Amino acid sequence: MRLGTTTGLAVSALLRSKLRSLLTTLGVVIGVAAVIVMQSMGAGATAMVTGELSGMGSNMLMLVPGATQGMGGASLGAPLFTRADLEAIVRECPAVRSASVMNVRSVRVVTGDENRSTNLYGVSPTYLEIRQWLTVMGRSLTDEDERQGAKVCVIGETNRMELFGSVDPIGAEIRVHDMACTVVGVLEPKGASTFGQDQDDLVLMPASTYGRRIMGDDRIGVMMLSAAAEDRIDEAKAQVESLMRQRRRILEGEDNDFTVRDMRELIAIMGTITGVLTSLLAGVAAISLLVGGIGIMNIMLVSVTERTREIGIRLALGARARDILSQFLVEAVVLSLTGGLLGLVLGAAGSFAASRVLDLPFTLPAQAAALAVGVSVVVGVLFGVFPARKAAHLRPIEALRFE
Amino acid sequence: MQAPRAPLLSLRKITKIFGEGDATVQALRGVDLDIYPGEFVAIMGTSGSGKSTAMNILGCLDAPTKGQYLVEGIPVESLSGDVLAALRNDRFGFVFQGFNLLPRTSALDNVELPLVYADVSASERHVRARRALAEVGLAGRERAHPNQLSGGQQQRVAIARALVNAPEVLLADEPTGNLDTRTSAEIMALLVALNRDRGITIVMVTHDVGIAAYAGRLVTFRDGLIISDQPRLAA
Numbered sequence: 001m002r003l004g005t006t007t008g009l010a011v012s013a014l015l016r017s018k019l020r021s022l023l024t025t026l027g028v029v030i031g032v033a034a035v036i037v038m039q040s041m042g043a044g045a046t047a048m049v050t051g052e053l054s055g056m057g058s059n060m061l062m063l064v065p066g067a068t069q070g071m072g073g074a075s076l077g078a079p080l081f082t083r084a085d086l087e088a089i090v091r092e093c094p095a096v097r098s099a100s101v102m103n104v105r106s107v108r109v110v111t112g113d114e115n116r117s118t119n120l121y122g123v124s125p126t127y128l129e130i131r132q133w134l135t136v137m138g139r140s141l142t143d144e145d146e147r148q149g150a151k152v153c154v155i156g157e158t159n160r161m162e163l164f165g166s167v168d169p170i171g172a173e174i175r176v177h178d179m180a181c182t183v184v185g186v187l188e189p190k191g192a193s194t195f196g197q198d199q200d201d202l203v204l205m206p207a208s209t210y211g212r213r214i215m216g217d218d219r220i221g222v223m224m225l226s227a228a229a230e231d232r233i234d235e236a237k238a239q240v241e242s243l244m245r246q247r248r249r250i251l252e253g254e255d256n257d258f259t260v261r262d263m264r265e266l267i268a269i270m271g272t273i274t275g276v277l278t279s280l281l282a283g284v285a286a287i288s289l290l291v292g293g294i295g296i297m298n299i300m301l302v303s304v305t306e307r308t309r310e311i312g313i314r315l316a317l318g319a320r321a322r323d324i325l326s327q328f329l330v331e332a333v334v335l336s337l338t339g340g341l342l343g344l345v346l347g348a349a350g351s352f353a354a355s356r357v358l359d360l361p362f363t364l365p366a367q368a369a370a371l372a373v374g375v376s377v378v379v380g381v382l383f384g385v386f387p388a389r390k391a392a393h394l395r396p397i398e399a400l401r402f403e
Numbered sequence: 404m405q406a407p408r409a410p411l412l413s414l415r416k417i418t419k420i421f422g423e424g425d426a427t428v429q430a431l432r433g434v435d436l437d438i439y440p441g442e443f444v445a446i447m448g449t450s451g452s453g454k455s456t457a458m459n460i461l462g463c464l465d466a467p468t469k470g471q472y473l474v475e476g477i478p479v480e481s482l483s484g485d486v487l488a489a490l491r492n493d494r495f496g497f498v499f500q501g502f503n504l505l506p507r508t509s510a511l512d513n514v515e516l517p518l519v520y521a522d523v524s525a526s527e528r529h530v531r532a533r534r535a536l537a538e539v540g541l542a543g544r545e546r547a548h549p550n551q552l553s554g555g556q557q558q559r560v561a562i563a564r565a566l567v568n569a570p571e572v573l574l575a576d577e578p579t580g581n582l583d584t585r586t587s588a589e590i591m592a593l594l595v596a597l598n599r600d601r602g603i604t605i606v607m608v609t610h611d612v613g614i615a616a617y618a619g620r621l622v623t624f625r626d627g628l629i630i631s632d633q634p635r636l637a638a
Contacts, residue, residue: 005519016507313503316464317564318492318520320485396491397465400503 003330006323010331021335024299027292028339028379029346032372034285036347037354039368042278044351044360049270051361052193059230060130061096061237062261063089063223063244078257080219085247086124092243095228095236100124101207102222103215109203110175114163118156119202120176122210123224128154128187130226138170138185141206149208151181156200157189176203177214225260233262289375292339293383300332300387311391312399325392332384333377340376344369409476410437411572411604412461417470419456419627430456432627433470440571443598443605445615448624455576457624458608462495462574463487492520496565496603500577502557504549510536510560511545517568535563539593555586562593566603573597575607579614591617 014021065078090099103122108115121127125141128134135154145152153176160169169183190199211218227236237260244258304311311324348364355362419431431453438444438461448454459465460472463479472479474490482490496517497503504513514532523531536545539559549557558578565573575594579587595617597603609615616635623631 002522005525009519309503310505313505314516314520315488316462316491316497316503317517318488318568320488320520322485323488323520395465396463397459400464400499 003326006326006330007334009327010334013327013331014334020299021338024296025292025335025339025342027295028289028336028376029292029343031285031289031292032340032343032376033347033350034288034343035282035372035375036344036364036368037351038278038281038285039365039371040347040351040363041354041358041360042274042281043363043365043368044355046271046274047361047363049274050267059227059233060263061225061227061233061240063225063240064259064261065221065257066259067255067257079248080221081223081258082219085244086220086223088247089223089225089240089243093236093239095232095239097226097228098126098130099226100127100130100224101220102127102224103207103210103220104222105215107177107203107214109159109163111163111172116159116162118159120210120214121202121204122207122214123204124207127204127224130224133190134188135185136188137168138183140185141204146206146208149212150206151179151209151213152184153181153203153205154185154187155183155204156187156202158198158201159203160186174203176205179213181205181209233264237262289379293336293379296332296335296380297383297387299335300328300384301390303331304328304387304391307391308394308399308402311394312396312402315394315396315399321392324394325388328388328391329381329384332388333380336376336380336383337373340373343376344372347372408439410473411440411475412436412438412606413471413473413476414457414460414467415471415473417457417460417467417472419453419460419465420468430627431460431467434624434627434629436622436629436632438572438604438606440604441598441602443595443617443619444607444622445618445620446606446608446622446624447610447612447615449610451626452624453627454608454624458574458576458606461572461606462497463491488520492517493568494571496562496568496570496573498558498561498565498573498575498578500580502549502554502561502581504557504560504564506549509546509548510541510552510563513549513560514564514567516564521568531567532563535567536560538566539563553586554582555589558582558586558590559593562590562597566597570603572604572606575605577608577610579609579611587614 063081065080067078086099086101089096101122101124105120106117107120108117123141125143125146128140138154140154141152144150153174155163155169155174163169163174164172169186172183173180174183175181187200187204193199207220208218225236225240227233240260241256245256248257250256314324348369351364352362354360414434414436417431417434418429421428421430434453434457436457446454446458456465460467466480474494479487505516511529511532514535515528518528518531533542533545536542539562541556541559541563544552544556549560552560573594578594579590582590591614594605594607598605605618607614607618615621619635621631621633621635622629
């Protein structure tokens with residue numbers, strides 16, 4: 001029997017009990033929709049994280065103390081860096097364009113009547129350039145500020161709002177860790193990071209001021225570097241590594257007690273994290289597909305029993321076992337494929353809605369769509385074959401006599 | 404009367420046992436029967452006499468426990484499932500007591516079914532099925548579903564379905580069992596005409612002597628054996 005005829009037969013058999021067919025496909029609809037939503041949201045989240053990280057400065061490098069551990073963590077206890085290290089890097093690594101101190105601690109900031117806790121960054125004047133970050137009011141930190149250890153600061157949008165509201169903050173004085181300090185600029189707002197941190201909840205001050213007046217320690221916790229060009233990141237990394245090995249007197253064969261990280265690694269790490277999440281959720285979706293498949297098998301078995309007489313008639317009229325087999329198999333596949341297509345539409349609509357709500361970029365990965373539809377066909381065949389075989393192996397006279 | 408011709412269908416010492424162990428029922432106890440081309444044979448007997456079992460074996464719907472069934476001299480047990488299906492498809496036509504039409508399926512689609520399994524193209528199926536329905540007097544009712552047709556009309560659809568593939572043998576199991584006397588007479592007239600005008604061999608199971616009288620030969624079963632085999636009764 002021809003496939004077209006068989007398919008027509010299957011479709012008309014399914015249309016005879018529309019509600020039941022629809023309910024039967026529901027499991028697959030939900031499973032496929034879930035797969036699509038997960039894949040789409042995963043891709044959207046990855047795209048957002050990647051965009052955000054490269055927005056931090058795609059040729060940015062970070063130098064942190066401690067050996068690399070697993071997924072980018074660095075061990076504590078390794079010696080910090082010095083001013084001399086920073087100067088040496090700028091002087092001796094041609095692939096490094098600029099370098100900045102980045103020391104961070106949590107502090108209280110106080111104005112006349114406001115008082116809040118925020119992150120204080122001690123940075124070099126090059127910091128904002130490396131981070132590709134601008135000020136929207138006032139100015140940024142200068143070499144002059146750094147040289148003099150000036151008591152000045154640039155504040156993030158959150159601090160401006162909380163401490164000043166509608167008042168112009170430029171030139172105002174705030175107390176940072178009990179040190180009076182003049183606000184000279186306000187940073188462009190960046191909003192929340194992927195991890196949900198408020199990136200605007202910070203105060204920047206010259207690294208020298210931070211070291212002398214706040215910490216009483218001039219050493220450097222983290223260095224931010226920028227490579228001369230995006231395609232020179234590896235070169236910059238190699239130069240910094242060899243210089244630092246030399247300066248920290250690390251012998252041949254010994255491991256680094258510092259780590260140079262670039263944004264690509266962070267992107268890769270984020271990719272891994274979203275990948276793990278996506279595959280976890282895909283697992284849930286797969287279980288849903290399995291349940292959907294069992295639903296189809298169940299209904300097909302009921303259908304075979306209900307239609308035993310029909311099978312008997314068909315056998316008496318010359319249907320071969322394989323005609324009966326393909327009839328029921330095609331019915332199962334049509335059911336699950338219909339479910340798959342409905343799920344695809346539902347999933348696309350769902351992920352579009354979710355991307356609006358969560359403010360993620362909307363992407364519909366083509367391979368996820370193809371996979372979902374392909375999987376639904378496989379589900380149909382897998383769970384349809386048992387009932388179909390049962391139908392095909394009925395003996396004509398017994399099927400005809402079935403009441 | 405057709406003595407020198409080769410039989411079309413031959414049952415040789417056919418035994419059929421249903422069930423297993425202590426609960427076995429011996430439906431046929433060694434039946435020999437030859438059916439020749441162009442005959443109209445009525446098989447009679449009380450219920451449980453084995454007549455329906457013999458009929459099912461003749462139609463390749465059931466297999467004997469012992470003995471041999473030959474179609475044109477070829478033993479059926481040597482044939483594969485697909486060949487048996489092909490045999491049922493284009494050599495035999497079946498007419499059942501309960502009509503056995505597919506419900507919620509139009510008369511035309513019901514009649515087309517054997518052609519579907521014979522891989523006939525859709526357009527030719529329509530033509531042949533319409534012609535078959537016209538031959539049994541149902542032109543214009545092609546789109547009707549079985550539940551919209553009377554018993555007699557349903558049996559006509561079933562006969563059209565049995566004939567659409569131009570079979571050599573029509574196997575009718577109590578074809579008038581569910582019909583009133585007048586409709587029965589119409590159906591029997593149709594079968595007689597098919598036998599006489601087209602030379603289709605007909606084997607018909609019935610327990611009604613009046614119906615059996617339409618046939619040219621009467622075979623009577625009792626307790627799994629043939630107890631009489633004679634030409635047409637005086638009507």
